Amino acid sequence: MRDLSMVCNPYNEDKVISACSIFGMMDVSGKPFSGEPVFRAMENMHDRGNGLGGGFAVYGIYPEFPDHYALHIMYTSQAARHETEQYLEPRFLVERSEEIPTRKTDGINNEPLVYRYFVLPKIPKQSEVTEEDFMVEQVLRVNAEIDGAFVFSSGKNMGVFKGVGFPEQIARYFRLEEYQGHIWTAHGRFPTNSQAWWGGAHPFCMLDWTVVHNGELSSYGANRAYLETIGYKCTMFTDTEVLTYAIDLILRREKLPPEIFARVISPPLWEEIDRMPEDERKLQTALRSVYGGLLMNGPFSIVVANGSQMIAVTDRIRLRPLTAATKDSTLYFSSEEASIRLVSLELDHVWTPMGGVPVIGKLGALPVPEQSTKRNYTTSTPVEVAR
Amino acid sequence: MKIEEHQNNNPSKPAQRKASDFKIRSNRLSEFAVQRDYDRCIKCEVCIKQCSFDVHYRDEEDDLIKHRPENCVGCHRCAVMCPTAAISITPNPAQYRAHGSWSGEHVKDINRQAETGGVVLTGSGNDKAAPVYWDRMLINASQVTNPSIDPLREPMELRTYIGAKPASVKVKDGKLASEMPPQIKIQMPILFSAISYGAISYNVQKAIAEAAEELGTLYNTGEGGLHPDFYKYKDNTIVQVASGRFGVHPDYLNAARMVEIKIGQGAKPGIGGHLAGEKVSESVSITRMIPMGTDAISPAPQHDIYSIEDLRMLIFALKEATNYRVPVSVKIAAVHNAAAIASGIVRAGADVVAIDGFRGGTGAAPKAIRDNVGLPIEFALAAVDQRLRDEGIRNQVTLISGGGIRCAADIVKAIALGADAVYIGTAALIAVGCTLCQKCYSGKCNWGIATQNPYLAKRVNSEIAKNRLVNLVQGWSHEIKEMLGGMGINSIESLKGSRSQLRGVGLTSEELDILGIRPAGM
Amino acid sequence: MWRIRAIPEVCIGCGLCRVWCKVEHSDSKNIHKAFKPNAPETISCVELEESGCESFAMQCRQCDEPLCAYGCITGAMTKDPDTGLVTVDKKKCVGCWTCILMCPNGVIKRDERNGRSAIKCDLCKDRGFPSCVEHCPNDALVIEESPMNPLAAHSAPLSGSSRGDENILFSEEVDDDE
């Protein structure tokens, strides 16, 4: 991936600076739906991006391969594809490989080759490595070691589609109107220099987990230092990358709940912690002192998803916008309320979550607005929704 | 190591008595010139009373205050105390002949040694013009894309936890399910470094202890034991276990929030310490558990640590002795292979590693060592932090750096280079009054700091000194907050190891590589 | 009322209190002029007491029971019922020095510059704040501010004062609250 990173970061910036629009939509009953309202919502926030990046993560789109990892890989050349496929072959049982269907779209230029592979890992016998760790390692190795290849989606029954362009152009390019999913997250990007590359667009993906991110982590250096010490390799110089690894570490590897994840990346202030009941204070103090390097400082709002949940959280002093809303069994997150209203004029609840307090939608459960409009450190009881 | 003790007394010398038998014959020029504006002098004699080096005196016959500049150490006490500002102390305009190779300092030191045959002693920190790398690093700030934060309006957090950290936190039923190793909460990443009672006066150590208490941070006893009066500051005390083992006993270890094993000191790596007998007052002797008036000699090595596994045994012996209640720190001097040593120390079980750079202070050190041995803290810190990161063990240990921290910006840079917190020593003493005259070893400190002479020691009012220390650290804290806010972060942990917040100016590419920072403009 | 108190533990014996007291009680109130070789003699109302390493500065404590005022033969020395300040009226003082003989702290001085008169610490009332306290480099002199003891008034007004505490002058039963 060194080539691509140089393409994306010709000035060798510490981190690529960008700001964005984000949108997320989930039917907690698990019913798949078309992405059409998502495209409209993103188009409505056109001016939050500048055409240098757009993308979508859609869950539930490959029901025919529910247990296979769907690897979406972009290549700068056929040679890179050959090299990658040679790399994959001994390590995976490749059930199907195909070029991702695209259409020539106005405004989409310099598009890479995009392929997808439905694979099962071939884990050596007696290996103590878990399937997931094996997958992560392979993805990172492809990205780090094979020039001109980049795995941009690697989960099961989900896919990330992204590139350089406005989000609505990306949707048309990838023919997303042909997909149906129960969770859609979307991103429109506004990097501050004109150099942009396809892999740097959002969502970022690590296995099932994806993240779309509006903001800039002022703590990037500290976060990166922390993650690299643990063994993550930050190659792309984007703050979203460290966010992705933080998600991977806390949610996937440590298997801590999303509430805890929010309290790691967006922790309460010490003075609030000091006022907490003892158990809470002990926990939060431990989280901050152990995971201080994962405190995401600086403006952000993010929408994180995997197949069963969609989580939105902002930085702890809420420097970037986020609106949450529900209508029936549908949960919306957006940078702007207007985009939600455009999709669904009538809403059951619309609210602005507090800085650092996560809003979590899970299959079968909608979030309760009150739990994210005030600080509440007891475990939340979501509203159950029939699936 | 005192100069006077190294005089050559040749027994075969015939019984003659010459001038040089009575006093040291000196070819040295006075270092300082004393200028007294007689139009301003009101003959109040404050200068006479304030100078412990007998510079000023009243000439009864002429009814004038006069001076002996050859005694002056340049501490400026008289100039500061003079109510009419009639005195100025300047470098002696009479200089040794200029020479590109033989500086006046070389000539003076050679003369001193030719007179005495001894080691040239000095105090305070290295005053050589070796590059100060802090000054060659510049700090970043936010502009459009991420907002800066105004610390006057928004919370800005400097709280830091000292102690080993586990790799992860286990949570069960919304509660903390893993045991945390002992942690010490400090309100800002600034600790007072080891300065022993003995090296400094009672009042100064009291002021430092009280300042630590008021600030919510820690001070370090150094290798001087813990005076009975100071047990009450136990929540803010780091006790040191060093090669002399002065004052070490179970109560001492358990009267602290942290125990520090001192392997080395930045100002004098590789050598021990020597507190002259005249500074061992009754109170010091009780505190150190040594006879009054005897020299307190700390050996160069710890004689029970000849290897890293010995260190591990001592670390765990101390943890046992304190019932695993407090973190154990290991302090080393910044030396060439500090990175590897630090890695060994972490693996030996230390909760905290303290690295002391070669500009760190001392009460007494051979000048040759102070000025020539060791590393600038900036390099040592960067190298240690990088090595611990490369080995994946950086997150489990607290890294404290000291030795030449002069201002808030130095602290910001140190934390961006990877430190968790810094030790300040000389800066604290300057806040109390030290003017860096470097005569700490003489016991005649005119500022009442490095002395046990009760007449001089009274000059530090511990209340004033405490307030000055508190003010200094609070002032620095405000500045750190301003700089953090400028970088768009509101918590000190978001700065730690964030070397991308620094850029180098005027550094070679090797230096940039070691510091792990980019040149300014890139 | 104000009192100046010495803190011997931190007195460094520099004598600046004396210097600045002399300046304040000189005609010019200017340090250079006050100490000019042929300037009129300057008087310090502060006594710097020294013995070995010990030292402290003493000046009038503005006693609740001021023996100087009680011994004053002319009525020149009085304790102000409002401020508690013990002052000498130079116009009335004839320089008999009974006050000097009465003051157990030895802090009243002879001022023979313009006719004989006793001189003592006046808390630099012209200046607003005692100069010795302000110039003490080590906070070894402090101003104690305490409520007036109503019984301490040398000549209290007829009305307005209430009965004070019972621990009073020369009492054998004194239970000093200091």
Add this chain to the structure above:
Amino acid sequence: MNKFDYLIIGNSTAAVGAIEAIRAAGDNGSIGVVAHETEHTYSRPLITYFMAGKVAEENVYYRPGNFYERMGVECMFGRQMKSVDVEGRSVLLEDGERIGYGLLMIAAGGSPIAPPIPGMDRPGVFFMNTMDDARKAKGWLQHNKRAVVIGGGLTGLKTAEALANLGQEVIVVELAPRVLAAAMDEACSELVRQVLVSKGIEILTEVQVTRIDGCDDSNDVCFATLSTGEVISCDTVFMAIGVRPRIELVKDSGIEIGRGILVDRHMRTNIPNVYASGDIAEAFDPLFGGQRVLPILPNAYIGGRVAGMNMTGKEASYNVGMSVNSVNFFGFPFMSAGFATQEEGDGFKVFKKLDGTNYRKIVTRESKLVGMLISGDVERAGLMTGMMRAGVSVEGMEQDLLDGKLGLICLPKDVLEERIHSSGRNWQ
């Protein structure tokens, strides 16, 4: 019958001390003052200064003009007390009026001793005890120039000084072998003599005036005949032999008397609601260890104050009474306290140092300072009276005391602490 809560006989220092104490204690009870003089309260020691023109009349007054008004005191001046009825709690005045009291304080002072010398009644013979005396003498002296002062005590010598200042020729006649024999030892008294002689005052000792004669053509003073038989010409004679308590005022009243009215440490007489203080009282002298009449101004004020406090019900004790004198002749200061005239022996130790005109003497008993005498350099002399009151040991410090090197810092730690910290309320 007019009745006062507090009735005070006398209008001098002790009376003022009592009045101020009563008011300071916040007591608004009625106060009446009976005095045979008609003056506003004045400083008795200043009358020689007044006579010499050194002190203006308004500065002789001991308290400001509005003193009685401010203190709410009813003045009955120019009236003499005749007797007191302690049963009926009333005082009978010479003019026949009877005044009732709740509490009585007698502070009528002393009256000058008038020796039975023939010619005492001649014009030109004066006492020096009251403002009135001084006024009269002042007028007389304008036309005269040669005065004899009978008595070489404090009053006599201050009178002599005043006369010398007025340009009079002055002869002091003293019965004792030296002046100020009661207050000073020989060495010091010699220094005083030298000061006075240097100003032209003639001093005759061990001699008395046996008669005072007029001239042929006048009844006025013209000659004084001495016990030696010598006759000196003079135009003014001052009687300054001393004062004695006016105890005749309470004769047969039931109030116990010795040389003065006997009072306890609360300045109370044997009659519970009758107090006395000042020159009329015979109070306890802790240093002396017994009852004494100590007719000096500081004791009068302090005694008056203690009496005033006790009368209002505030417990106060007279514990600091001690013989102290500070006087100067022509600007040359002398001070004495306690056993100033004591010589070595009887358990006393005496240390002396004479350096030109600077004389210093200290007297100790059981290593405590009990007496002192200083001339010339009187700087910080109060330290010594303070040590005497505090009863601290001065063993080993004697030489420093003589050298004037002593400071508070030499006091024992606890006493020093007290000095530094106390509010100056308890001067024992």
